[in-house]
Amino acid sequence: MKRNRNLIITSTETICVGLVMLFNQKMIRDDPHNLVVHSAHAFGQIPWVTVLLLVGSASLLVALSGTRKWKMEFIATVVLGGLWASYSAVFLIQDEYFRPTVSVSTILSGYVFIRILVDAFFNYSGGDHK
Structure with missing residues (x-):
């Protein structure tokens, strides 16, 4: 179970972010002219929030x-890494266009x-466990 601990934590974080975004639909701002x-605004909409919830839940089941x-x-x-990299980029884009500084959501993601x-890097070698 030790190796799964990080996957459990990351999966739970993904589910929590999905729930926050589900109940806070204005989390990612929009500018239809840009x-x-x-x-980037699409990542705050229900289909992508659903992806967060489903990937987080599936990863949690795998880990458990x-x-x-x-x-x-x-x-x-790998899927969680891609999803979090995407959201980090989206939050950074939001910061660039709407904020004078980097936001907490960008730093945390x-x-x-x-x-x-x-x-x-430390737990997998080409997909095989050490």
């Missing part, structure tokens, strides 16, 4: 089950992404 900002089949822990880590990278 294509980059308007595209301890299954070693089909390299599921590795796949969950970047931290989670870096933690996922460190976890993947």
